[in-house]
Amino acid sequence: MHRHTQCAAAALAGTLLIGLGSPAAQANPGHGTPSSPQVVGYSDALDKVSADGAEVGGLSSMAYDKRRHAWASTVDNHADDPSRIWFYSDPHNPRITGAPLVLKKPDGTPYTGQTADNEGLAITPQGDYLVSSETEPTIRVFGRDGVQKATLPVPGNFGVAGKSAQGQATDNATLEGLTLSPNGQTLVASMEGPLSGDVTTADATAHRFLVYRKHGGQWRLDKQVGYRTQTGNRIPEVQFYGKDNLLVEEAAWSADRGNTAELYAVTNLDAAPDVTDVPNLAQASAGSFLTKSRAVDVTGLPSQGAPTHQTQSNPLMDNYEGMAVTGGQHGVYEINLISDDNFNARQITRVVSLTAALPE
Numbered sequence: 192m193h194r195h196t197q198c199a200a201a202a203l204a205g206t207l208l209i210g211l212g213s214p215a216a217q218a219n220p221g222h223g224t225p226s227s228p229q230v231v232g233y234s235d236a237l238d239k240v241s242a243d244g245a246e247v248g249g250l251s252s253m254a255y256d257k258r259r260h261a262w263a264s265t266v267d268n269h270a271d272d273p274s275r276i277w278f279y280s281d282p283h284n285p286r287i288t289g290a291p292l293v294l295k296k297p298d299g300t301p302y303t304g305q306t307a308d309n310e311g312l313a314i315t316p317q318g319d320y321l322v323s324s325e326t327e328p329t330i331r332v333f334g335r336d337g338v339q340k341a342t343l344p345v346p347g348n349f350g351v352a353g354k355s356a357q358g359q360a361t362d363n364a365t366l367e368g369l370t371l372s373p374n375g376q377t378l379v380a381s382m383e384g385p386l387s388g389d390v391t392t393a394d395a396t397a398h399r400f401l402v403y404r405k406h407g408g409q410w411r412l413d414k415q416v417g418y419r420t421q422t423g424n425r426i427p428e429v430q431f432y433g434k435d436n437l438l439v440e441e442a443a444w445s446a447d448r449g450n451t452a453e454l455y456a457v458t459n460l461d462a463a464p465d466v467t468d469v470p471n472l473a474q475a476s477a478g479s480f481l482t483k484s485r486a487v488d489v490t491g492l493p494s495q496g497a498p499t500h501q502t503q504s505n506p507l508m509d510n511y512e513g514m515a516v517t518g519g520q521h522g523v524y525e526i527n528l529i530s531d532d533n534f535n536a537r538q539i540t541r542v543v544s545l546t547a548a549l550p551e
Contacts, residue, residue, distance in 0.1 A: 228487045228547040231525070233495055233507065234284055238532065238540040242287040247277055248534040252312035252369070252428070253513035253527060258335070261288045264513055265312045265322060268304035269534055276312070276320065276337075282515070282527045282542045292337045294322065299338060310512070311369025311428075313378060321369060323380055327351075328365035330380060332410075343378075343403060343410050346467075348386060359386035366401075367512070368429035370437070378403040378410060379437065379460070381418070381429040389472040396420045397472035397480075400429070402460070414465035417472050417480040421453070432516040432524055433551055435460050438486065440514055440528075449503035452489040452511050454526065456549050457481045487547050489528070500537040509539050516549075523548050 240247050250264035261278040262285070268274070275291040294302050294309065302309075302324075311323035311330075319340065320333040327350065330343040349365065350358030364384030371378050380401045389397040396419045404413040420426060424441035432438050437460055442452040460481070469475050490505050499506040509530035518525045526545050532538040 228492065228545050230492050230495055230507075231544040231546060232283060233497055233541055233543045234282070235498075235539055235541050237279065237285050237287070237542065239536075240287065242277075243290045245272065245275070245291070246534065247287060248532050248540060250277065250529050250540055251310045251367075251512040251531045253282075253515040253529050254312045254314045255515065255517075256314050256318075258318050259289070262515070263312060263314065263320075264529060265294075265309040267310050267512075267531060268308045268326075270304050272304055273301035274303060274307050274309055276322075282529075283544055285542055292320075292333075294320075294331075294333055295338045297339050308363075310367045310383075311380065312513075313369050313371035315371065316375040321371065321378065323366040323369040325363065325365035325367060325383070328360070330366065330369070330378075341410075344412050345401070346412075346415075348388065349382070349399075349401075352387060359388045360384070361387075364425065367425075367427055368440075370430045372431050373434065376405045377413075377431075377460075378405075379429060379431070381426050381439070383425050383427065385472070388470065391471070391473045394473040396422055396424075397475070398426055399466065399472065400481075414463075415467045416460070416463040417466045417469070417475065418457070418483070419480050424453075427452075427512040428514040430514050430516045432456075432549055433519060436549070436551065437481075438514070438516055438526070438549065439483065440511065442511065444510070446502065449499075449501060449505075450490075450508040450510055451504070452508070452528075453485055454487040454489060454514075454547075455483040456486045457483050458550055484550060486549055487526070487545065489543075492543075492545065497541070498539075500539065507543065509541050511543070518546075519549075522551060 249266040251267040252265045256263045266275045274294040279285040307324040308326045313321040332341040347357035348359045352358045367383035368381035398418045403410045428440040437457040439455045494507045497507040511528040512531040513529040515527045528543045530541045532540045
């Protein structure tokens with residue numbers, strides 16, 4: 192979760208509106224072919240709605256549940272409310288469908304906003320829900336009934352400093368992004384902020400991703416890979432596209448500009464070196480990191496006449512924390528972004544849909 196009053200990156204260094212925009216191709220800091228993203232539209236239909244006796248908000252992830260024929264988003268946390276996954280229809284015109292799924296401990300008691308901060312979501316081919324929580328942090332496996340079945344191993348130094356013996360992570364800046372490969376065999380969890388062991392006085396851009404592989408019915412931690420953000424950015428989300436590629440969202444917030452976001456493409460995840468034993472990523476060579484190319488400058492997209500309740504350099508912007516990537520015909524993908532409104536009257540739950548060519 193990103194709250195304007197406690198931006199992790201800074202601490203460390205209504206209705207579907209259809210319209211096409213075609214901003215100029217972006218210059219790529221990394222390699223790859225420039226893309227010309229097009230805005231398909233946006234919808235605020237989920238903003239401040241109530242369903243099943245609860246307010247919909249705090250949506251921080253996005254995944255398709257083929258068994259429900261619906262899209263799904265976790266609520267990161269909200270006071271003492273039970274942890275939920277909400278389900279909704281077509282992102283172009285989303286409507287809540289059915290009751291939310293309450294996420295429960297193995298004993299059947301619900302997780303709440305005090306015991307979990309559910310930021311990432313992936314749904315396995317078998318229908319299980321993989322959910323990353325940045326409170327501990329941890330990655331839990333829930334069955335179709337919402338009851339926890341298992342947890343995945345997370346290295347001790349990924350814990351929050353001061354809350355765990357080995358912890359090097361900053362509170363509210365741990366396992367934020369989560370994505371599953373198309374074949375369901377590889378899971379990637381991304382850290383929103385860097386570990387303290389990967390920071391120097393001049394550099395706080397080195398982040399670690401955890402890469403898990405499925406062996407039989409069990410998930411095993413296969414390696415850690417390194418990723419550098421642009422200075423001042425955090426990582427709210429990461430998503431697979433194609434067989435071995437990732438789309439990484441980098442974002443920031445400032446009082447004068449509001450929210451900013453960029454999407455970067457990363458290819459050849461399998462070939463990325465294992466940096467588990469690298470003591471300080473900030474001092475590692477360039478070859479230790481994934482190579483990225485900027486695919487979309489979200490902040491620079493046409494505003495589509497979108498309203499805003501706060502200072503934004505582009506009124507289309509809000510706190511985008513969930514992302515889904517679909518399609519891929521001829522290298523062009525649809526990208527949907529959903530914003531976490533933090534249950535704040537000045538923020539909006541918004542889904543933005545766009546298309547962009549991504550490098551393979």
